[in-house]
Amino acid sequence: MIRIENLDLSLDGAPILQGIDTEIPASGLTAVIGPNGAGKSSLLHCLAGLVRPTQGRVLIDGIDIPAAKPAERARRVALLSQGSPALPRLTVGELVGFGRWPHHQGRPSPEDHRLVQASIDSFDLAPLAHRRLETLSGGQRQRAFVAMAHAQTTPWMLLDEPLAALDPRYARDIMDRLCTLSRPGPEARSIVVVLHDLAMAVRCADWVVSLKGGRLVQSAPRAEALTSRNLSDLFEAEILVDEVQGRPVAVLA
Numbered sequence: 001m002i003r004i005e006n007l008d009l010s011l012d013g014a015p016i017l018q019g020i021d022t023e024i025p026a027s028g029l030t031a032v033i034g035p036n037g038a039g040k041s042s043l044l045h046c047l048a049g050l051v052r053p054t055q056g057r058v059l060i061d062g063i064d065i066p067a068a069k070p071a072e073r074a075r076r077v078a079l080l081s082q083g084s085p086a087l088p089r090l091t092v093g094e095l096v097g098f099g100r101w102p103h104h105q106g107r108p109s110p111e112d113h114r115l116v117q118a119s120i121d122s123f124d125l126a127p128l129a130h131r132r133l134e135t136l137s138g139g140q141r142q143r144a145f146v147a148m149a150h151a152q153t154t155p156w157m158l159l160d161e162p163l164a165a166l167d168p169r170y171a172r173d174i175m176d177r178l179c180t181l182s183r184p185g186p187e188a189r190s191i192v193v194v195l196h197d198l199a200m201a202v203r204c205a206d207w208v209v210s211l212k213g214g215r216l217v218q219s220a221p222r223a224e225a226l227t228s229r230n231l232s233d234l235f236e237a238e239i240l241v242d243e244v245q246g247r248p249v250a251v252l253a
């Protein structure tokens with residue numbers, strides 16, 4: 001479980017997050033939603049220990065994240081930030097291999113190689129494994145970064161807009177893959193995803209954290225959070241949540 005206690009974050013003197021106090025369950029997939037500038041990425045950075053809150057605490061499975069050593073954090077939490085960095089000359093296989101670094105510190109074992117291959121296969125990257133990142137499309141590169149986060153084999157995966165630049169089929173495939181990964185089982189991961197695509201949130205999220213203006217609006221199970229009324233209030237636009245062929249969908253009216 002992630003416990004966020006009375007968290008404030010200021011950057012360069014500007015209040016970014018204020019009074020965030022909630023829990024995120026370990027089981028399943030949590031979507032973090034809210035309008036542009038709501039503080040979603042900033043919250044994810046606090047959860048990953050990338051930035052230190054100005055006030056309050058973040059506990060992941062009981063570990064005080066800002067106080068934990070970087071190596072300890074890296075074994076507990078994998079963070080995929082918004083926008084993948086340019087890493088010229090690196091192949092997909094090498095990038096995914098970097099996910100194992102916190103475990104082997106430069107001396108990969110056969111098990112590390114096996115886990116890298118499993119992540120490559122899991123995200124449908126085998127045909128691209130020897131390609132350099134700069135030769136890939138934006139969506140292919142994005143998939144490689146998600147696979148790198150997966151290869152870190154942390155109990156928690158924090159992903160900031162992992163669907164950006166993906167076409168509808170790959171967006172759906174990656175979300176369904178993440179959904180499956182978050183289901184109970186020996187390899188289950190706790191997944192927190194910043195999502196702009198509300199259709200994917202209603203399709204896959206078990207829990208939803210809604211932010212607006214740096215404040216927590218709601219932290220609740222999907223059925224409670226993702227209603228037409230809540231989403232319309234959150235985004236100040238009429239959004240309808242309904243069912244099409246038995247599946248929940250969200251559409252802008």
Ligand SMILES: Nc1ncnc2c1ncn2[C@@H]1O[C@H](COP(=O)(O)OP(=O)(O)OP(=O)(O)O)[C@@H](O)[C@H]1O
Pocket residue numbers: 011012014016034035036037038039040041042043
């Ligand atoms: N270093 C910084 N200094 C000052 N303000 C910042 C800094 N970084 C972010 N902000 C501001 O903090 C607010 C929250 O930004 P954040 O990126 O967390 O929002 P977000 O909900 O992820 O937005 P988006 O959906 O547009 O990606 C924004 O108003 C942003 O301009």
